[in-house]
Structures are given as C-alpha cells and as structure tokens.
Amino acid sequence: MKQDLTIRALTRKAHNLWDRYVDSHQHGSFFHLTGWIHVIQDVFGHQPHYLFAQQGEQIVGVLPLFEQKSLLFGHALISTPFCVYGGALADQDDIRRELENAAYDLACDLNVDYIELRDSHEHPCESPWFRHCHHATFKNTLxxxxxxxxxxxxxxxxxxxxxxxxxxxxxxxxxxxxxxxxxxxxxxxxxxxxxxxxxxxxxxxxxxxxxxxxxxxxxxxxxxxxxxxxxxxxxxxxxxxxxxxxxxxxxxxxxxxxxxxxxxxxxxxxELFDFGRSKINSGAYHYKKHWGMEEQPLHYRMALVRAKRPPNLSPNNPKYRYFIRAWQNLPMGLSKQIGPMLSKYLG
The missing domain is CATH 3.40.630.30 (Gcn5-related N-acetyltransferase (GNAT))
Structure with missing residues (x-):
C-alpha cells in the first residue's frame, strides 16, 4: 500500500466528493453514485457500507457496498444490489486491490455468506475472488x-x-x-x-x-x-x-x-443505449439479441466467506419452478402486497 493511502467509511459530508470522483472516472457508472444509498436504504432497508481510498485530501478510489440479510436468501455484501454495475473504481490497480481487500475484511467481520462485486469492467481474478457471472448486457450507438x-x-x-x-x-x-x-x-x-x-x-x-x-x-x-x-x-x-x-x-x-x-x-x-443486463439464454436475453446490439459479458466476481458454494438465486433454479407458476396466478393486488417482502432480497 502507498504510504499515505487510507481506506475510510463514507460520511455524509463526503457525498459530493464521492460523486465528483465517479463523474470524472472513465468507468464511473450511474450505479456508483451516492444517491443509491438513499434509494436502497429507504426502500429496501439494506445497510450501506461505502468505502473510499484517500491520499492526502484527495479521493483516489471508491467501492459502494450494501449488506443484505435474509433467513431465506442468505447474508451477503454486494456492490451493488438492484444495479447492473458496481465494484471498485480507483486511480490505480493497487488502490483498487486495497479497497477490495478492505471489503473482504469487512465481509469477514460481518460474517456474511459471500461478497459479490458487480464490476463495471473486467479485472484479474486473484484469490479469494473468482468469476461469478451468468449475465450479459447489450449496448448500441445511437x-x-x-x-x-x-x-x-x-x-x-x-x-x-x-x-x-x-x-x-x-x-x-x-x-x-x-x-x-x-x-x-x-x-x-x-x-x-x-x-x-x-x-x-x-x-x-x-x-x-x-x-x-x-x-x-x-x-x-x-x-x-x-x-x-x-x-x-x-x-x-x-x-x-x-x-x-x-x-x-x-x-x-x-x-x-x-x-x-x-x-x-x-x-x-x-450517444449510447445501454439495454441492461439479462441472464444468458433467458427470454429477455434473446429479445435483446434480436435488436442486433453489441453483447458484452458482465465481469462479476465473488468471494465466499461462510458459504461453501456460490448461491443460486436464478429463476431457472428448479427449486423455484413451482413458486414461479404459483406466483403467475396470484391476483395483482395480492402480488403487490406480498412481493416487496421477497423482492428486497432479489436484487
């Protein structure tokens, strides 16, 4: 680590500095902005753990994280739930690695099952991280x-x-x-x-x-x-x-x-139309391919903490098959009452 580099938890007074960093970073995405702290915490009730790297008075890297905890779907630290992109942004790879190391240490302290980084671009896989992505996104120049x-x-x-x-x-x-x-x-x-x-x-x-x-x-x-x-x-x-x-x-x-x-x-x-992510070979995936847009694999990574194997929350998981069929037959009013209690963990 560089001598004067520190990793800190984000405070409210640093939100503007964080967002300016995201705006200026070539890989900074809409989903890295601090507005998601308000959205995800207030709507879904998940706890934010935003980390940033600082050198002197300057922010040189950011990593947004949220903790999700459910008896049914497990305990995880995710960057960022309900978002296509996340993961660390940094001035240099060694700073990114320090942020990711700090995030893994936090995951261990929180005793989560796993930590997931929804990287907006590809990074090398180094232990304890491994590739965990079954999605693609589609983009088109306007x-x-x-x-x-x-x-x-x-x-x-x-x-x-x-x-x-x-x-x-x-x-x-x-x-x-x-x-x-x-x-x-x-x-x-x-x-x-x-x-x-x-x-x-x-x-x-x-x-x-x-x-x-x-x-x-x-x-x-x-x-x-x-x-x-x-x-x-x-x-x-x-x-x-x-x-x-x-x-x-x-x-x-x-x-x-x-x-x-x-x-x-x-x-x-x-200038660019980003059609969002879809699970590879799903109906939405094939629908987007019909538009002729450029398909790009998403480079998500994961590290296990308490879990022995990666989670499988995909709707293609056979154990969810009967649940999906039953849900399709629910009255709209009932589905809107029950749905939010489950969907808050499916981001």
Whole structure:
C-alpha cells in the first residue's frame, strides 16, 4: 500500500466528493453514485457500507457496498444490489486491490455468506475472488436521422417496429412514476417474479431528478399498455425498469416504446443505449439479441466467506419452478402486497 493511502467509511459530508470522483472516472457508472444509498436504504432497508481510498485530501478510489440479510436468501455484501454495475473504481490497480481487500475484511467481520462485486469492467481474478457471472448486457450507438437509427436494428426487429407504428399507439414522457410502476408490476407478476415496493419508482425520481425519466405508451383508446423508467448519465440512456400489460404483446408496444426512447434519448444528447443486463439464454436475453446490439459479458466476481458454494438465486433454479407458476396466478393486488417482502432480497 502507498504510504499515505487510507481506506475510510463514507460520511455524509463526503457525498459530493464521492460523486465528483465517479463523474470524472472513465468507468464511473450511474450505479456508483451516492444517491443509491438513499434509494436502497429507504426502500429496501439494506445497510450501506461505502468505502473510499484517500491520499492526502484527495479521493483516489471508491467501492459502494450494501449488506443484505435474509433467513431465506442468505447474508451477503454486494456492490451493488438492484444495479447492473458496481465494484471498485480507483486511480490505480493497487488502490483498487486495497479497497477490495478492505471489503473482504469487512465481509469477514460481518460474517456474511459471500461478497459479490458487480464490476463495471473486467479485472484479474486473484484469490479469494473468482468469476461469478451468468449475465450479459447489450449496448448500441445511437444515430440520427431516425432512418439511420432504424437501419442499425436487425431486419426482423425493424419489421416489428414498423408493424407497431401502424397500431395507432401514442406516447408521452411526462413524469409518471406511479403509472409506470403499475405497468411494470403487472409485467413482472406475469413472469412469476415478486414485484418491488411501489415506493421504488417515486424514490428514484425524487433522488435523481431529471436523470430519471418515465415513458408511457398508450393504445388507440388511450389506455396505458407499456412503460419504462430510464436513467440518463454521462452520454448514455439506460432503460431500466420496463414492462407492459397483456395487450402489449399483440400491439408490439414494448418494441415501439424502446425505439421511441432511442429517438428521445438521441435528441437529449445521448450517444449510447445501454439495454441492461439479462441472464444468458433467458427470454429477455434473446429479445435483446434480436435488436442486433453489441453483447458484452458482465465481469462479476465473488468471494465466499461462510458459504461453501456460490448461491443460486436464478429463476431457472428448479427449486423455484413451482413458486414461479404459483406466483403467475396470484391476483395483482395480492402480488403487490406480498412481493416487496421477497423482492428486497432479489436484487
């Protein structure tokens, strides 16, 4: 370790310094920002353990961490739950390693089952870390005019979008987190997944302001059929929580929505469309591949502390099969009551 390097726990007065560091770091992502402390602690009740490296008066590295503790799903330290990217950012590799060593020591002190780093870019695997990623993300450069943007999409998906454009769909990008959440909640219930607390979408909007926007698509009768909550950061747009009603499939309104979001984002100055992570070979994974975007594996790492083997919280795990089928048949109201008690540990 460099002689004057210290690893410290983040305090409230250093939030602005942390965020400025993330803004300036080439790998700094939206999910490294301190706003997530408020979102995850207030909505899900998980304890933050943010660490930063300091030399003199300067921050030279950051590592956001949250502790999740559940009798059903285990005890973990994660960077960062409910987020695609996380892990350490640092000026140099030796500083990053010191942050990761401090995080592992913290995991041991907390006696967790494991610690997971959702690195935003690839790092070498050194003991006690090992690769633990079964997800990919998809990215696409945004082009104008609109026809150039459309021509960058695979031919079959272009046909789907053109079909959707004939369905008299309308859209608006007014701030409407509550409506967007309702559409998302119905969608995830239909997939057999517990929904997040309703407060999540409004809290994200309140926390991140103009960097968080919703887009809602309506059918010819004016009924909402699809919605997505997106983040804007640096030169990117990240559609993060999207879904639709049963009618969305026939109307192709989700396809219409994501294409419209590309147009809106480009007008806002975004240059990159980050479609988010999906489990490899899942339905969402294949849907995104149809758009012809660049697939990038996610370089997550893990270290075991108390656990003897890595956890398997995937919906493809056979032990969750009957639970998923039962959940798909729950009334919407009941799924929204029970879901938040489970989903808080599935980030």
């Amino acid at each position: 082009a104008l005019p609109a026809e150039d943007l459309l021509s960058g999409i695979k031919r079959k998906q272009r046909a789907v979008i053109r079909h959707a454009q004939k369905n008299n769909l309308s859209w608006d990008a007014k701030d409407n987190p509550a409506l967007c959440f309702e559409l998302y909640a119905e969608s995830v219930r239909n997939l057999g997944t517990p929904v997040f607390p309703p407060a999540l979408f409004q809290t994200l909007k309140d926390t991140f302001g103009s960097s968080c926007e919703t887009l809602v698509v309506r059918d010819v009768q004016g009924q909402p059929v699809s919605g997505v909550l997106s983040f804007y950061y640096k030169n990117q747009v990240l559609p993060y929580y999207g879904g639709g009603t049963q009618a969305a499939r026939d109307l192709k309104s989700n396809d219409f929505m994501y294409y419209q979001l590309m147009l809106i984002a480009k007008e806002r100055g975004a």
